[in-house]
Amino acid sequence: MGKIIYAPIDLAVTVDSDQDIWIIAATAAVKNRLHGWELFSPIVAAETVNLRLLRRSTLGTGGTGLTEVKRDPDQGAIVSAATSLVTTPGTPGDILQEFEWEQLGPLGQLYTPELRPESVVGTGADSFIALNLQTALAGTTQWKGWVAWEEI
Numbered sequence: 001m002g003k004i005i006y007a008p009i010d011l012a013v014t015v016d017s018d019q020d021i022w023i024i025a026a027t028a029a030v031k032n033r034l035h036g037w038e039l040f041s042p043i044v045a046a047e048t049v050n051l052r053l054l055r056r057s058t059l060g061t062g063g064t065g066l067t068e069v070k071r072d073p074d075q076g077a078i079v080s081a082a083t084s085l086v087t088t089p090g091t092p093g094d095i096l097q098e099f100e101w102e103q104l105g106p107l108g109q110l111y112t113p114e115l116r117p118e119s120v121v122g123t124g125a126d127s128f129i130a131l132n133l134q135t136a137l138a139g140t141t142q143w144k145g146w147v148a149w150e151e152i
Helices: none
Strands: 005-015 019-025 034-038 049-056 081-086 092-101 108-110 129-131 141-151
Touching: 005 019, 005 081, 019 034, 019 049, 034 092, 034 129, 092 108
Parallel strands: none
Antiparallel strands: 005 141, 019 081, 019 129, 034 108, 034 141, 049 092, 049 129
16 A cells, blocks of 8 residues: 545635646556545535536646645655645646535545556656535635545
């Protein structure tokens, strides 16, 4: 097993559609395997949002780096990178999953070993895994959660 990395999510999602809630970038040395993620929202009135998990070939622009934490502090340096709230997403690749979420409860995935999405090694086609928001929200909403992946 490779290096497992966690990244907590705490962000103010804006009203724009087509933004990456989080994106994980591979490098020329490692690819990434997604283990799981979860989002939750404090809103009390249902607002349906559409999300999709996809691979990208470019990072896009905007966003803020997430704080990455190794599961095992004795392992070497983290070489992949995670960014949240990329407001101008990069080039889309394969769409792996689609979700419709009302935000009244958590939304997340814990993948079995056989179903864990993977990126490719490098910085080109399919080297990024992203959770992309497709819906323009009624107003800015605070979302929290986490994402976990493995460098392999």
